[in-house]
Amino acid sequence: MSVRAILSGLAFAFTAYIAVRVVLIIGEPAPHPAFMFVGFAFYLVVTWICIGWRPSSARRASMGIADPALHITTANRLPVWAAALALAAAVLVPLTTTYAVGEDMTTAPYATWYLGGLGALMVIVLVRRRAWMAWAGIAVLTIESMVLMGPASALALGLVGSIVWVIVAHLVRFSLDRAARDTSQLAQLQRAASAWQSSQLVRQRERRVQIQRALAIAGPVLSRVVVTGGVLSDADRLEARVAEGRLRDELRGPRLLDDDVRAELERARRRGAAVTVLDEGGLEGVDEATLARIRRELAETLRNASSDRIYIRTSPHETIAVTVVGRSVSDEGLSDEDAVDLWREIQHV
Known part of the structure; x- marks a missing residue:
């Protein structure tokens, strides 16, 4: 199983946990429960799209990319329309939830779930390489939650945690991208070093072959020169010229x-x-x-x-x-x- 599949499974499990938690902690009936469930259903659909949607063109492109840094950049990027849906969820879900529970219950446990839920959604958007959209969503969530329930209540009930999640996710993604680039550069250097080493081995082998051939060609002539003290007959001189020509041919x-x-x-x-x-x-x-x-x-x-x-x-x-x-x-x-x-x-x- 790939790391991406494991992380996607954890994200699905976390959003499912938020769904179960919201259903279980609902206490007093909301004045407009339909808006609560419509907003929550919209949040779940958008979140699961942001987790699992991967265009077929990106899958095909990633299969032909050898560079891990390029693979991370291209194959994992969230489509713009999905990021826009996440931003729309950051705008609409707090409004529908607040309208559903009424102004007097904006700080009830079942009315503040969107602080953590939308924070988790923006983390997913950021990890899928739409950082500006994620930070825009956090900004919208911050402004709306402070307006709807007050700055102190928003910060105390989960807004700080959502902002910290996004900051940590941004830092982790930056570190992983840098590690992927370093890994890619090291792999390229290793391939270049291996190619250079292979070429050197080939050249050394060629030089050994040339030396062996030179010794085989010139060895008898040189031995004859040593034996005769440099006094060669016409036949010996001919053999020397032939040997020299053969050596030149092998080199040139x-x-x-x-x-x-x-x-x-x-x-x-x-x-x-x-x-x-x-x-x-x-x-x-x-x-x-x-x-x-x-x-x-x-x-x-x-x-x-x-x-x-x-x-x-x-x-x-x-x-x-x-x-x-x-x-x-x-x-x-x-x-x-x-x-x-x-x-x-x-x-x-």
Whole structure:
């Protein structure tokens, strides 16, 4: 059972207690009993509406609100028309009760029930987030009760208690709202901290993977350098250049690489080509199936390439995913700009 249901049940029980108490303590017959019961029935109906009425739109909205502070503010607000009914009860109930019992019995126990009853109603209105209406109702109750039974009698018979109830309810609601806002802020900070920690863990994992891959690639070459004292053969120098290229590829364009692409890049370098791989954006959010197709086309392009220098770049263009450019030294001595012998644009779709 929710806290709201428990509090609503207590409010219903309290108003039912007031009803039973009023019926039991009626002593002498009132001159106009119909007005007494009509006013009391109007009070009960308005009070139960203020307790239980919750528009279906507020229920639907509260189901989609993750912020507890927003949930309290929107889902628990009393409709304006219900708050207006409560204010009307604060105006009419003292008048009908006083008319029903007569001017001589305004301080009788069964004639002063509205002091506590309307005070409880204004507490409900305030808790349902209509503070101005609640304080307006208390002001009306104060003025009317003092006029109808005198200031001293009104203060002695329950008006002070009603005012204190509303003050305490206002302070408690303010404290709860502040606690809800603090809880919401702490939850947001916790989510942000968890996201930051997760990103750091992912980065640490990526760094470990990169270090392990670097050791696997460069380890044999470095061992060979140590063994030979830096005096490398042509084959060793080739292995060093290939290893350096593989490391650069892993750092600059990891999203473009799979086993086939790595094999073709190594083959191109071993035949003497200079290969540059750069990931300059454009592949963020691309699904695995599209990435696999792009890599297949890139591997096929490299397999058929014979250029001396190959440049592979991702593209932020909406339709072009990867651009592959190959240049070679021309036999006719043309400039590099005129020696482009490979141009391939791999599409996103």
